[in-house]
Amino acid sequence: MTSFHPPLPPEVDSLLDHERDIAPLPAAVRARSLARARAALVAGATRSSSRPMAAPRRMRWAAAAALVCFGGAAIGAVAYEVRVRLIKEPVARPAARPVATRPALTALPEAPIAEAPVAAAPSTAPDTHAAPRLSRADAARAELRLLKQARAAVARENYAAAMSPIAEHGRRFKDGRLAEEREALRVKALAGLGRTDEAQRAASAFRARFPRSVLLPAVGRMPARER
Amino acid sequence: MSGVVVSHLRLVSTPLPRPNPDEACLDAFQRELDYVFRTLRRLGTSPGEVEDLAQEVFLALRGAWAEYDAERPLRPYLFGIAFRIASAHQRKRNREVSFGVIDVGDAGPGPDAALERKQARVLVLAALERIPLPRRAVLVMHDIDDVPVTQVATVLKIPMFTVYSRLRKARRELEAALRRIVKETNTR
Numbered sequence: 518m519t520s521f522h523p524p525l526p527p528e529v530d531s532l533l534d535h536e537r538d539i540a541p542l543p544a545a546v547r548a549r550s551l552a553r554a555r556a557a558l559v560a561g562a563t564r565s566s567s568r569p570m571a572a573p574r575r576m577r578w579a580a581a582a583a584l585v586c587f588g589g590a591a592i593g594a595v596a597y598e599v600r601v602r603l604i605k606e607p608v609a610r611p612a613a614r615p616v617a618t619r620p621a622l623t624a625l626p627e628a629p630i631a632e633a634p635v636a637a638a639p640s641t642a643p644d645t646h647a648a649p650r651l652s653r654a655d656a657a658r659a660e661l662r663l664l665k666q667a668r669a670a671v672a673r674e675n676y677a678a679a680m681s682p683i684a685e686h687g688r689r690f691k692d693g694r695l696a697e698e699r700e701a702l703r704v705k706a707l708a709g710l711g712r713t714d715e716a717q718r719a720a721s722a723f724r725a726r727f728p729r730s731v732l733l734p735a736v737g738r739m740p741a742r743e744r
Numbered sequence: 745m746s747g748v749v750v751s752h753l754r755l756v757s758t759p760l761p762r763p764n765p766d767e768a769c770l771d772a773f774q775r776e777l778d779y780v781f782r783t784l785r786r787l788g789t790s791p792g793e794v795e796d797l798a799q800e801v802f803l804a805l806r807g808a809w810a811e812y813d814a815e816r817p818l819r820p821y822l823f824g825i826a827f828r829i830a831s832a833h834q835r836k837r838n839r840e841v842s843f844g845v846i847d848v849g850d851a852g853p854g855p856d857a858a859l860e861r862k863q864a865r866v867l868v869l870a871a872l873e874r875i876p877l878p879r880r881a882v883l884v885m886h887d888i889d890d891v892p893v894t895q896v897a898t899v900l901k902i903p904m905f906t907v908y909s910r911l912r913k914a915r916r917e918l919e920a921a922l923r924r925i926v927k928e929t930n931t932r
Contacts, residue, residue, distance in 0.1 A: 525887065529919055535864035536888055539782045547777055550795060554773055554802045558766045 548731045552698055555731075560657065560694035589652065660686060660695045667702050676709035701732045708739045769809040773802050776822055783823055786872055786884050787830035800829050820891050824899040827881045834877060871921035875914050882907055883914035 525533070542550075651659060663686040670679035683706060686699045693699070700723045707716035716739065723736050730736070773780070780801050784794045804825045805812075812821060872880055881900060885891040886907075893911075897904045 525915055526919060529915075529922060532864050532868055532922065533888055535861050536786075536868040537890075538861075539778045540865075541778050542781055546781075546795065550777060550798055550802075551770075551774055553799050554770055557799070557803060558770060558806070 545735060548735060549698070551731050553695070556694040556697065560653070585653075656690065657694060660690050660693050663689075664695050664698055664702065667699070667706070671702055671705055671709070674709060676706040679706040680710075697727050697730055697732065700726065701730075701736050704736050704739050765809055766806070769802075769806045772818055773805060776818060779819060780822060780826060783826045783884070784830055785869060786888070787827060787881065788834060788873055788877065789830055793833070797826075797829055797833060801825050804829065819889060820885065820895050820899045823881075823885055823889065823891070827877075827900065831877055867922065867925060870925055871918055874921040874924075875917045879910045879914035879917065882910040883918060886911055887915070 524530075541547075663682045666682040667679045667686070670676070670682070679702060683699055683703050686693065686695070687703075690696065690699075700719065704716050704719045704723060707713075707719055720736050720739065723730070724733065727733065777798070780798050781794055784797050784801070785791070789797050801822065805822065808825070872884065875883065878900075882896055885896045885899070886893060891899070893904060893907050897907045900907070902910075
């Protein structure tokens with residue numbers, strides 16, 4: 518085959534030789550990627566970027582997803598309306614108002630990722646799971662956005678800044694698909710802030726909640742290391 | 745004891761359990777994670793974005809897992825997915841990442857051989873950046889991953905003749921880029 522074109526010069530080939538060996542990823546990156554992949558499996562994410570390969574399946578998935586979204590929107594709208602009426606005076610901030618006045622059914626397709634869910638979720642509300650008006654894909658994006666902020670802050674060692682997105686994620690997506698990563702980040706941030714007792718408590722809670730997590734060894738080391 | 749007998753009987757009478765496709769897909773991804781990350785880097789993904797795009801590769805792999813023929817080698821298949829995702833990403837960003845400065849200084853302490861190896865990898869990556877993505881993909885698959893030309897054509901969905909012509913041109917471009925980078929580094 519290669520006789521059709523001239524071979525690579527030996528010095529170029531020897532350089533490529535170095536590139537042929539693939540260095541293993543750092544353990545933390547590997548663990549994080551696998552945790553995210555596992556979370557995507559658990560959440561049953563259906564988004565796929567390989568259009569040509571999965572076209573017929575995607576059509577079926579799209580139809581099913583549309584049906585689920587429509588049903589979810591209807592149920593979500595009813596639940597939202599009921600909740601808004603039940604909670605007359607939420608402890609929420611004033612910023613919540615404009616969102617609350619939006620017609621719930623039309624809000625769904627617009628995917629208001631950024632501001633939506635904080636609205637009617639005071640700390641006393643019994644259900645702090647995902648906001649009812651977000652579709653699954655939008656919720657996933659919102660989760661990812663929050664945790665990206667937290668991760669970036671932790672990477673900069675600005676642990677105080679990380680606490681806010683972590684708390685918001687916990688409030689909006691208590692059992693979200695990235696809850697495992699959130700709790701790991703919480704341990705790291707608390708440890709980084711020197712709140713060792715809380716970090717250790719969070720680490721114990723993490724161990725209890727995710728006994729098979731790939732992040733477990735890293736979480737176990739954090740409270741001691743960040744002090 | 746009776747429990748053992750029952751479970752034994754159950755094992756005999758029921759067909760072999762089929763592996764869970766999600767788990768199989770995750771296993772495959774886990775096995776090839778290093779390769780996926782490196783391939784995305786070779787295809788021009790920046791270090792800050794490679795993790796997110798690797799997740800997209802996983803989601804795409806999972807979406808297409810039912811159609812994947814386990815008899816086929818996985819790496820070229822993964823390369824096809826990574827190539828489509830990296831191309832789409834590059835189109836979206838619509839900009840070329842400049843590797844004008846070769847930062848070999850951050851190689852860190854280590855034995856000479858390791859440093860040399862790392863410098864060579866940085867150099868190759870920088871040179872690859874200067875080759876347009878369609879030709880780079882052919883070169884990476886054939887000259888680095890050792891994938892036969894016929895398979896390159898299948899995975900990238902292009903004729904064999906196109907593979908040969910892209911390969912020929914990409915090799916010339918690689919050589920020229922390497923020379924230019926070395927020269928630029930020496931004069932700096």
